[in-house]
Amino acid sequence: MTEIKKEEITKYIVISSDKVLPADAAMKIYESEFPVTVKETCFGLIVTGFREDVMAVVEKIRQLDKNHIFIKDRGFPAGDARRCRASRGGGPRPGFHFLREEVEMLPAIGAALDELEANKPLKKETKEKSRLKVSDLEKIIEAELSR
Amino acid sequence: MSAEDSGLVKIALVSCGSEYAGVQPEFDEAAAKVNAKFVYPEIDVASIDTIGKDFGLEVASGDLRLMMARAKAVVEGIANVDGVFITTCFRCAEGAIVRNEVRRYIHRHANIPVISYSFTESTTAGTLLTRLEALTTVVRRRHLLAREVQKGLTAGIDSGSTTTKAVIMKDNKIIGKGWVPTTKVLESAEEAYSQALKEAGVPREEVQAMGTTGYGRFLIGNHFKAQLVQEEITVNSKGAVYLADRQRGPATVIDIGGMDNKAISVEDGIPGMFTMGGICAGASGRFFEMISKRLGVDITELGDLAVKGMHENVSMNSYCIVFGTQSLVNSLAKGATPEDVAAAACYSVVEQIYEQQLQEVDVKEPLILVGGSSLIAGVPKALGELLKINVLVPENSHLIGAVGAALLASGYVEE
């Protein structure tokens, strides 16, 4: 592994909360005076800094609404020119589309985490759909045709 | 290159992951050399989910779907680009299907030049340079490439690795030709040019514009102060459809030169996908020279000999210029006729082109065969048999580069 003097990492904080807005979270970080770089995005925040600082910051933000704030690592530091839309000539970076899809699912995931926390009984498995047997299909076809 | 030609060209990179194959820096380096920049078309994110059905091609890989979405963005004008470079991994079937269909789609629906290529981790900026040069040429000199008729009095010189060709054209006719072996690039060019001028009966000063192409194009272009200095993919595509009188629609150009060969997929005279060989002399004019020598005939007689022979009567174990020649000689010793040997030599060359060059270029009719080797009658015959297609060899097919250059140079003739 490449050792840079003190390891810098970057994390995405994706906020899917009714209580906390990205701007509030950013403010919270500025107030905390941790030496990290914060960038607000449409989904939440990108935080870059030394590992311990970033870990402490994201944990603090997560606790603001823990089942509705989600964290993921990011390979590139915030605002890296190699991934920046402006410098790479338009078009979002490849990971953006998947993130967008996942973000749409977050309210449901958050609700599920709430339920899990409230110790609701586990949801029974729904029966899996499977392909119709050929013999069954044949019967249906015959029935349909004889009408 | 004139000042009006030198602006930055924006090329949409439509790729399934060149950045994961280690070739992206090579792409960027080649683009910078021709003053071009790759951009990534902005897409309508919602279109991603339905792009397979919209485009009509459903594939499993997300990045290939992204390629279709980006092509759509280019066609619909959402992305403002000058050209498109479509590229996928070499040896990926799914990628090859998408690459070809996306190229056709853009060509059909947008008036934007497209080049496609399949890369490996060993692809270098040098390999890409000719392709990007061809692409940026189409962007910068579109008005030139649209030319279907030669005007005025122009000259074209093709400084090839084996022979140097020159033509003088006047009012859409070839009036002088020169063809000499390449020894020293400049001297050979002078000689070929002088021959052509002499045949045409015009003094040098009256020539209104000149175009140069081939390996020595920069050197001779500079020497003769040519208006147009152009790589051979663009020039030969144009020259082939002009000579064959198939300027509109699709065509496939196969050029077997003295040292290398090319297969180019052409649409309206503009090159799309192409492959260039050059690693093996066994698939070039040089191979025919050696065989002629061993058979004790002049290279101009080899073709007629080959047409009378049956390649099936000779077994060749290798395409190699050394081992292949050896097995032909051995078969002579075993009683094969010179006719059969000549036919086998022709078949060997086209078979190698089929296996190496045509792997990435789809063969659309008409198939136009050009280059010096096209004059060896056994070659078009063998190619036609192998591809089960009618092969067109236009008149003056060996002068392809010089004719293309003279034709394109007439764009510089003041009216």
Added chain:
Amino acid sequence: MAKVFIYPINSLILSDLVERFGHKPLTMMNQIREKVTSISLDSPPINITSEDPKAGLKYAAIEVPAGVRGRMSLIGPLIEETEAAIIVENPPTNFGCVGCNRTNELTKYLVRSKNVPILEVKYPESEEEARDFVSKIAEFLESLPKEKSEEDEKAIEEKTTEMEDKK
């Protein structure tokens, strides 16, 4: 704490859940970070050079395209570290590091061939399915050893055999 391989390998939801339940997600993001913050290299955008597809030969032969081998040079080392895995079926859009389905097929195959506990779930399409999705993942993650010790290693093995038996 178990090292949990996730598929899709760049998933926000999966890497968050794994971490939330006290384990370490093995993600592409960390591999990319290692690449792009390495100061000795400059091969933009993600510092993959022609050497990487060669490193990928460990996972796929030369006849497999360079893009697959280049991606495998990042994913392969993660598979080697894998102690447990969550594989999500039919995830929505997949681009970039997961944009090549041939790579994804090989990745999943190599993970499944490892003798580790694996949870395979479908990507949720409704709130109800999301509930099911989260509870299955939670249950799976709870079952993995929290502290790593020799006993836990054995437990993983037992769990694996148990799961194998179920199949």
